[in-house]
Amino acid sequence: MRRLRPVLVVLLLLLAAVLVAAPAGARKKPKPKHKPVPVGFTPALLAGTWNGTWNNTRFNTNGTLTLTVAATATTLGWTATISGNTFGCAPPAPQTFTLPKGTGPNHWNAAGFSIAGSNAAFGDFAATYVYKGGTLTASGKNLACAPGLSFTVAGHFAAKTFTATATITLPNGGGTAITNVSLTR
Helix, strand or coil: CCCHHHHHHHHHHHHHHHHHHHHHHHCCCCCCCCCCCCCCCCHHHCCEEEEEEEEECCCCEEEEEEEEEEECCCEEEEEEEECCCHHHCCCCCCEEEEEEECCCCCEEECCEEEEEEEECCCEEEEEEEECCCCEEEEEEEEECCEEEEEEEEEEEECCCEEEEEEEEECCCCCCEEEEEEEEEC
């Protein structure tokens, strides 16, 4: 029995070593911390300068488009600067919009934003951004430089890209023209 005691002690020590070492080796590595996904839209999600181009495939015209988006905790502001003969007209002056937090047209909230108005560059227009899905839709008509012309826009914001297609309905039964837009931030 004395001979078994040293063997038993060695086995117990070996078993103890395995039990102590196993949990250390079996420990899971901590998961990397990810930025939490926002629960809703905030202006900061679009803040920055978005640069790119537009191309009208029917008339083979093109130009640049820059959206400068500014964000505060309570306002969403942006300026659109367009070059080229948009809608067959001379380039418009930069267009600036400021939307406070709230509901209804010309406001932003957790669902996105909407804007409605009238100006020389876009005529009578409306635009809606839906945060869930990243979609932007817009329409306009009665442009000062192109009476009878109307347009619709279907676009999508992703992390650092914006793409859109504008369908322009020409006056007097002139058919349609397609303009593609591509921007990066």
